[in-house]
Amino acid sequence: MKTIVFSGAGDSTVLSLVERDLPEPGDGQIRVRVHRSGVNPTDWKRRSAGDPGFPEVTPNMDGAGVVDAVGPGVLSHAVGDRVWVMLAAHGSPYGTAAEHTIVPAAHALPLPEGTSFDTGAALGVPAVTAHRALTVAEGGPSRLEPGALDGRTVLVAGGAGAVGHAAIQLARWAGASVVTTVSSAEKAALARAAGAHHVVDYTGGEPAAEIRAVAPDGVDIVVEVSAARNAPLNQAVAANHATIAIYANNGGDTAAFDIRPHMMLNTRVQFLILYTVGEAALQAAAEDVGAALRDGALPVGEEHGLPLHHFPLERAADAHDAVERGIVGKVLITV
CATH class of the missing domain: 3.90.180.10 (Medium-chain alcohol dehydrogenases, catalytic domain)
Known part of the structure; x- marks a missing residue:
C-alpha cells in the first residue's frame, strides 16, 4: 500500500511517500481503507517533535473510509462498513495518511449513508x-x-x-x-x-x-x-x-x-x-457526535462555515504546511 511516513522529528520535509506491506488487524482492531485523512495542528506538532515509540510512523489522527478487514474478537464492525476514525495515530504507528490504517474497533464510528467522507474526516479531534x-x-x-x-x-x-x-x-x-x-x-x-x-x-x-x-x-x-x-x-x-x-x-x-x-x-x-482524557470520555463524545451527525447538525464546507482544502496523498507535506500556517478551514488529504 502507499503510505506517508516519517522516522524523526522535523519540518514537513521529513514526510515521505513509500510503499509498505498491507498491515493486518490484531485482536480488537479493524483495518480501514482510507478515503479521506484529516489534518489537525496536533499532527504537525507531533511530527515536529518526533515519535520515539516507533521506528517509522504514519501521521494524522482523523479520517474516514470503509472497513476492509476485522481482527479477532471484533463483533461491532463488518467489512464494507462506512466509518469515521478518531485518534488513529495515538499510541500507534498507523495514522490515516495512507491507503489503509489499523485502529481499535472502538475508535471507528459509523458514518451514515449519504454523509460524505469529507464530513467524516473533519470530525475526530x-x-x-x-x-x-x-x-x-x-x-x-x-x-x-x-x-x-x-x-x-x-x-x-x-x-x-x-x-x-x-x-x-x-x-x-x-x-x-x-x-x-x-x-x-x-x-x-x-x-x-x-x-x-x-x-x-x-x-x-x-x-x-x-x-x-x-x-x-x-x-x-x-x-x-x-x-x-x-x-x-x-x-x-x-x-x-x-x-x-x-x-x-x-x-x-x-x-x-x-x-x-x-x-x-x-x-x-x-x-x-x-x-489522556480516558476512554469513557472519548466514547461518550463519539456517541453524542454520532447522534448529532445523524441529525444533520455537523455539515462542512464553506456554506456551513468550514471551507475545505483538499490535497492528494503525495502532497501530504503541503497539507501539513497549510495547517501549520493557520489556513482557515479544514485540510483534508484525498486518499
Whole structure:
C-alpha cells in the first residue's frame, strides 16, 4: 500500500511517500481503507517533535473510509462498513495518511449513508475536543443531546477554527445560545454560517460590552483556544459558576488570572486534551457526535462555515504546511 511516513522529528520535509506491506488487524482492531485523512495542528506538532515509540510512523489522527478487514474478537464492525476514525495515530504507528490504517474497533464510528467522507474526516479531534469542552461544567451536562444546553450561553473563542466550528454546531444542536469571537469580517461570515447566534470581532470596539449586551448575566461555558490572550475578556463576561474550558495554547503558553474576581464567581478553569482524557470520555463524545451527525447538525464546507482544502496523498507535506500556517478551514488529504 502507499503510505506517508516519517522516522524523526522535523519540518514537513521529513514526510515521505513509500510503499509498505498491507498491515493486518490484531485482536480488537479493524483495518480501514482510507478515503479521506484529516489534518489537525496536533499532527504537525507531533511530527515536529518526533515519535520515539516507533521506528517509522504514519501521521494524522482523523479520517474516514470503509472497513476492509476485522481482527479477532471484533463483533461491532463488518467489512464494507462506512466509518469515521478518531485518534488513529495515538499510541500507534498507523495514522490515516495512507491507503489503509489499523485502529481499535472502538475508535471507528459509523458514518451514515449519504454523509460524505469529507464530513467524516473533519470530525475526530475537532468534534471530540468541542464535545469535551461543552461537557465539563460543574452543573453539567456530561452528555450532549437536543435540549441538554437549554438556557445556557456558550462563548466560543475563535469560531472560524475547526474546533470552534464544531463547538458552535454542537452547542447550537444542544440548545445553547452561542456567542463567538472572530478577528475579521470573513471569519464572522463563517461563524454565522456555522450557526452562531451572535458574532463579535475582538479586534475592535468593546468585545466585553458586546457580549454582555446579548448575555447580560454572563456566559456559562467558554470554549477557549487562547487563554493567555483572552483571560481579561473571559473574566469580564463570565457568569456565576462559569467554566472556562481550555483546549489549546494559541497566543502564549502562560496565562494570568485575577484570583478574587474569579473566586467571587466560583469560576472553574478546566484544561483538556484528548490523549489522556480516558476512554469513557472519548466514547461518550463519539456517541453524542454520532447522534448529532445523524441529525444533520455537523455539515462542512464553506456554506456551513468550514471551507475545505483538499490535497492528494503525495502532497501530504503541503497539507501539513497549510495547517501549520493557520489556513482557515479544514485540510483534508484525498486518499
